[in-house]
Structures are given as C-alpha cells and as structure tokens.
Amino acid sequence: MYKYTIKRILLMIPTLAGAAVLIFALMRLIPGDICELRMAGEGAWVDPQAIKDCQNNLGLNDPFFVQFWDFVWGYVVFDLGPSMWTGKPITEEIALRFQLSMEIAIIATIVGVVIAIPLGTISAIKQNTWIDYVVRSFSIAGIAMPSFWLGIIIILGLLISTQHFFGEPWMPPIEYTPIWVDPAQNLLQLIWPAIATGYRYSAVATRMTRSALLEVLREDYIRTARAKGLIEKLIINRHALKNSMLPVVTIVGIEFAFLMGGLVVTEQVFNLNGLGKLFVESVLNHDFSLTQALVMLVALIFVVTNFIVDLIYAMLDPRIRYS
Amino acid sequence: MSAATDASNLQDADLDTVLDRRSAWEKTKNLAKKQPLGAFGFAVVLLMVFMALFADVITSYDPEDISFGDMLVSPNFDFLLGTDQLGRDIFTRIVYGARTALLVGITASVVGAFIGLILGVASAYFGGTFDLLFQRFMDVFMAFPLIILALAIVSIFGGGVDKVILAITIPFIPRCARVVRSNALAIREIPYVDAARAMGFSHTRIIIRHMVPNVMAPFLIMITAFVGQAILTEASLSYLGMGVQEPTPAWGLMLQGGAEEYAESAPWVPIFPGVAITLAVFGFNLFGDAVRDTLDPRLRSQQ
Numbered sequence: 101m102y103k104y105t106i107k108r109i110l111l112m113i114p115t116l117a118g119a120a121v122l123i124f125a126l127m128r129l130i131p132g133d134i135c136e137l138r139m140a141g142e143g144a145w146v147d148p149q150a151i152k153d154c155q156n157n158l159g160l161n162d163p164f165f166v167q168f169w170d171f172v173w174g175y176v177v178f179d180l181g182p183s184m185w186t187g188k189p190i191t192e193e194i195a196l197r198f199q200l201s202m203e204i205a206i207i208a209t210i211v212g213v214v215i216a217i218p219l220g221t222i223s224a225i226k227q228n229t230w231i232d233y234v235v236r237s238f239s240i241a242g243i244a245m246p247s248f249w250l251g252i253i254i255i256l257g258l259l260i261s262t263q264h265f266f267g268e269p270w271m272p273p274i275e276y277t278p279i280w281v282d283p284a285q286n287l288l289q290l291i292w293p294a295i296a297t298g299y300r301y302s303a304v305a306t307r308m309t310r311s312a313l314l315e316v317l318r319e320d321y322i323r324t325a326r327a328k329g330l331i332e333k334l335i336i337n338r339h340a341l342k343n344s345m346l347p348v349v350t351i352v353g354i355e356f357a358f359l360m361g362g363l364v365v366t367e368q369v370f371n372l373n374g375l376g377k378l379f380v381e382s383v384l385n386h387d388f389s390l391t392q393a394l395v396m397l398v399a400l401i402f403v404v405t406n407f408i409v410d411l412i413y414a415m416l417d418p419r420i421r422y423s
Numbered sequence: 424m425s426a427a428t429d430a431s432n433l434q435d436a437d438l439d440t441v442l443d444r445r446s447a448w449e450k451t452k453n454l455a456k457k458q459p460l461g462a463f464g465f466a467v468v469l470l471m472v473f474m475a476l477f478a479d480v481i482t483s484y485d486p487e488d489i490s491f492g493d494m495l496v497s498p499n500f501d502f503l504l505g506t507d508q509l510g511r512d513i514f515t516r517i518v519y520g521a522r523t524a525l526l527v528g529i530t531a532s533v534v535g536a537f538i539g540l541i542l543g544v545a546s547a548y549f550g551g552t553f554d555l556l557f558q559r560f561m562d563v564f565m566a567f568p569l570i571i572l573a574l575a576i577v578s579i580f581g582g583g584v585d586k587v588i589l590a591i592t593i594p595f596i597p598r599c600a601r602v603v604r605s606n607a608l609a610i611r612e613i614p615y616v617d618a619a620r621a622m623g624f625s626h627t628r629i630i631i632r633h634m635v636p637n638v639m640a641p642f643l644i645m646i647t648a649f650v651g652q653a654i655l656t657e658a659s660l661s662y663l664g665m666g667v668q669e670p671t672p673a674w675g676l677m678l679q680g681g682a683e684e685y686a687e688s689a690p691w692v693p694i695f696p697g698v699a700i701t702l703a704v705f706g707f708n709l710f711g712d713a714v715r716d717t718l719d720p721r722l723r724s725q726q
Binding site: 115116118119121122123126130233236237240241243244245246248249252253256260269357358361362364379380383384386391398399402403 | 459559560562563566567569572574575576577578579651655658659662663665678687690696697701702703704705709712
C-alpha cells in the first residue's frame with residue numbers, strides 16, 4: 101500500500117506535466133498577437149510601442165522554454181503572475197473565489213449522495229417494477245437536463261412561489277456570505293446552485309448504486325443469507341449495500357472532479373462570483389494567462405481527486421492489494 | 424390439428440429461439456417489449472430527425488425573422504409556444520434548432536469515435552512503447568472535464584457551428600480510443616490475427632480488415648452514448664455565448680440573455696428550449712442504453 105501510494109504519486113507527475121504542455125501549447129495556438137488582440141481589439145489603432153511594452157511585460161518575447169518554465173514554476177511557488185485583463189495577481193483572483201466554488205461543490209456532493217443511495221437501492225430491490233422505471237427515468241432525466249436550465253427553472257420557481265406565499269418575489273442573493281459570517285444566509289444562497297449541479301450528480305450515482313447492488317444481490321453469499329432465513333432488510337443493509345458501495349465511491353470521486361466543469365455554467369446562471377465564472381470571463385476577455393492557470397488548476401484537482409479515490413478504494417476493499 | 428404438427432411446431436419454435444431465426448420486425452417488437460425505455464428513446468430520436476429534415480414543412484415561419492410587433496407573445500394558435508424578446512416564433516426556432524443539435528451531436532460523435540477507433544485499435548495492435556506513450560498522451564487529454572477542454576478550444580478558434588463541432592470532437596477522441604483499445608487488446612490475442620500476420624498482410628490491412636470489424640460493438644455503443652452528451656455540451660457552450668452564434672437557431676442560445684431576464688413575465692421563453700434539450704438528450708441516452716444492452720451481452724442483465 102505504501103509502495104503503491106508512492107508509485108501513484110510519481111505517476112501523477114508525467115500526466116500533470118503533459119497537461120501543462122498541452123495547455124501551454126493550446127494557448128500559443130491562438131491566432132494573432134495576444135497583446136494586439138487585447139489592446140486593439142477589432143482594428144483600432146494602438147501605439148506600437150505600447151504593444152511592445154505589453155509583450156515585454158508579459159514575457160511574450162522570451163523563448164518558449166523560459167515562458168513554459170515560468171508557468172510551471174509559478175505553480176510550484178504559488179505565484180502565477182498577473183492576469184492580463186485586470187493586472188491583479190492570478191493567485192489572488194483564484195483565492196478570492198476558491199471557497200465559494202468549493203462550497204457549492206461539496207454541498208452538491210452531499211445533495212447528490214443523499215438522493216442517490218436510497219433511490220438506487222429501492223430501484224435495485226424492485227427491479228423491473230414501475231418503481232424501478234420511475235427511478236430510472238428520474239436518473240436518466242438528471243443526466244439529460246442541462247444544469248443551467250435547471251438553475252433557471254429553480255430561480256423561476258423561487259420567484260413565483262415567494263410571490264405567491266409572501267407577496268414579494270425573492271431571489272438568492274448574488275453577494276457571497278462566507279459560512280462563518282452567517283451560516284444560514286450562506287446556505288440559503290448556495291443550496292440552489294448546489295441542487296442544480298447536484299441533480300446530475302445524484303443521477304449518475306443512482307445508476308451506479310443500482311447496478312452495483314444488482315450485481316452483489318446475485319452473489320452466492322446473498323443466497324446463503326436468504327437460505328438461512330435472514331430477513332430481507334438485514335440482507336440489504338448488512339450484506340449487500342456495504343459491498344456495493346465500492347463502485348459508488350469511485351463514481352462519486354470522478355463526478356466531484358467533473359463538478360468543476362458543471363460549475364462553469366451554474367455560476368453563470370446564479371451570477372455567483374466563483375471559479376467557473378472567472379473562467380468564462382477569462383475566455384471571453386482573451387485573458388490567456390488566467391485561462392491557462394485555471395485550466396491547469398482543474399487538471400490538478402482532477403488528477404489529485406482520482407488519486408484519492410484510488411486510495412479510498414484500496415482502503416475500503418481489503419481484497420485489493422496493489423503491488 | 425394433429426399431434427404431429429403440434430410437435431413439429433414446438434420444435435420449430437425451439438429452433439427459432441436457439442438460432443434466433445425471427446424476422447427483423449419481430450425482433451424489433453420483442454426489443455420494444457423488453458426495453459420500453461429504449462423504444463421510447465428511439466421514438467424521440469426519430470422525432471428529432473423528422474424535425475430536422477422537414478423543418479420548413481412543419482412550420483411556415485422563418486427562424487431568423489425578427490418581428491417587433493410580436494414581442495414576447497404568450498403561446499396561442501399563431502405562435503404555438505409563444506415568441507421571444509425579438510418576436511421570433513419559439514416553436515419554429517426549436518424545430519430548426521433540432522437541425523443544429525443533430526448536426527453538432529452526430530458529427531462530433533461519429534468523427535470523434537471514428538478517429539478514436541483507429542487510434543485505439545492501432546495502439547492495442549502495436550503495443551509496447553507506442554501503446555504506453557499513446558496511453559499517457561490520452562491520459563493528459565482525459566485530465567480535463569469535457570466542457571473545460573471544449574471551452575479552451577473555443578477560446579482559440581472562436582464560436583460558430585464548425586468550431587463547436589471541433590471543440591466537442593477533440594475531447595471525445597481519447598474517451599473512445601480508451602474503450603476501443605481495451606476491447607482490441609483481447610482481440611489481438613485471438614489466433615486469426617496471428618494467422619493474418621503469418622500470411623504477410625500489412626499492418627494497415629490487419630487493423631482495418633481484421634481488428635476494426637471486431638470492435639464494432641463498443642464503437643457503436645460509444646457513438647450512441649456520446650450524441651446526448653455532445654448535444655448537452657453544445658447547449659452549454661451556446662448558453663455561455665461561446666458556441667453557436669446568433670442568428671443561427673440553437674436551443675442553448677435561446678436560453679441565453681433574454682431567457683433569464685424575462686423569466687417571470689414570459690416563462691415560455693426559458694421553459695420550452697430547455698424541455699427540447701432535456702427531451703433530446705433523454706431520448707438519445709435511452710436509445711444508447713438500449714443499444715449497449717443489445718450489443719454487449721455482459722452488461723445486458725445488469726441494467
């Protein structure tokens with residue numbers, strides 16, 4: 101296990117290095133000069149000296165390997181340089197929004213898992229009955245429904261229902277309230293985007309719970325448990341559910357990493373100033389240094405999450421012995 | 424009826440189940456009975472194709488026709504699903520939007536899966552260092568959520584239907600290549616591949632004639648499974664303003680801007696395009712599940 105952990109950590113390095121190269125190359129593929137594009141936009145005239153200064157400031161005239169080294173080294177020392185659009189340090193811009201996005205992601209995970217495990221279990225036990233069909237439709241709909249549309253519908257629902265019950269329309273506030281300042285206000289603000297992203301999450305996890313449980317229920321030891329007269333409830337809770345949680349853990353981990361992608365759209369709908377919105381703005385503003393830093397951050401979270409999932413997997417299942 | 428014919432009928436029926444000699448129509452009927460969700464999905468897919476092909480017959484309006492006299496009209500007999508903030512008929516834009524969605528969804532998944540198929544089979548066939556390096560290369564692409572990579576690509580090439588297709592195709596290639604590769608690895612060990620090599624066939628011929636046809640099942644599964652995801656990604660990109668551009672009718676685009684602003688006074692503006700996206704992806708996913716269950720016997724009983 102110890103050896104395996106070290107090996108996995110070492111294997112992460114080439115993937116991350118590759119990701120860094122890929123992003124770096126992609127950002128250099130952008131046609132035209134970045135400074136010119138930024139300052140002149142669609143054909144306006146700009147002092148050539150200003151463009152040259154801008155290039156020098158951003159280090160765009162340095163050789164590629166120097167630029168690449170700056171980019172990678174920036175990640176090691178947590179100093180990613182200035183944003184090309186605002187001029188503020190990128191590290192600061194990210195730190196400002198990290199908490200908000202992480203909080204939504206965590207609440208969405210909780211919402212997803214709390215819905216998924218009971219639903220998936222019922223669906224597996226009542227396989228091929230109308231309950232099963234309803235749950236399956238519900239979960240397939242969750243994968244089909246765009247989270248930004250669900251967000252719009254949630255806002256619409258909130259507006260209409262608050263208007264109806266309190267006589268005054270209410271919308272979740274845009275200004276972020278940190279959890280230690282006012283937990284209730286914080287939850288009231290973030291629960292809605294968390295539900296919008298969490299529905300898809302729960303859908304994926306429900307399907308996984310169902311199929312994992314169905315597989316376990318066919319095992320010999322379940323038949324043995326039934327044969328010795330154990331009541332069905334105990335069979336499910338004690339014997340089946342525990343052993344079917346492994347793939348569910350995996351899918352929860354993988355989906356957590358994908359949540360980062362989901363947040364990009366959800367934050368836009370709820371107008372929340374998180375990492376996703378920052379990313380969209382950076383792309384729209386042609387702020388390449390910021391785009392580059394953010395995409396790398398997502399890759400980092402993704403790879404590290406996968407690593408943690410593998411470790412948890414090994415801990416949960418004593419049969420898995422990595423060499 | 425004599426006992427003899429009864430017996431022969433019985434035998435025939437048994438043989439039918441063993442040899443699977445039923446007609447195509449019967450098979451379809453059986454499949455629909457066994458997989459009602461899959462049949463429903465197929466119906467939705469057919470409806471979408473029908474809408475895309477006969478858009479100009481289904482509706483008499485022009486999807487790009489702006490009419491300030493008919494702004495935000497609620498659904499009625501003239502405008503079945505109402506009009507948007509520019510007075511365009513929402514039903515018409517949804518029908519034409521099916522074209523955009525299908526074009527992006529199907530092109531991205533077919534092209535992506537095809538490139539993934541070739542790369543995956545080649546990687547498995549050659550093995551060794553090439554396979555190892557190729558897999559690490561694919562890992563790098565897989566380290567990004569689909570929409571993030573698609574957004575990064577769009578930020579380089581800009582919006583528009585063709586760019587969106589490119590942005591969705593590229594992230595799909597490694598996902599397909601990985602699945603195809605793991606299937607092709609098993610096929611490589613089957614003696615007929617050795618036999619083909621012993622006969623002196625070229626690598627290209629062995630890959631295309633002997634290996635590719637045998638990984639068709641996972642290939643088709645990947646295509647059908649991905650169409651829904653591609654439509655969803657296109658909608659997200661368009662919603663963010665970085666996908667399909669106005670005035671092209673696209674469902675995600677219809678939810679952008681005005682949709683939120685007028686949500687309360689004109690709820691039909693945000694509701695119907697979202698229903699269209701959900702239904703389309705829902706249909707393709709159900710259809711994809713049914714295709715997978717049919718083509719992959721190992722998964723058949725589980726789902």
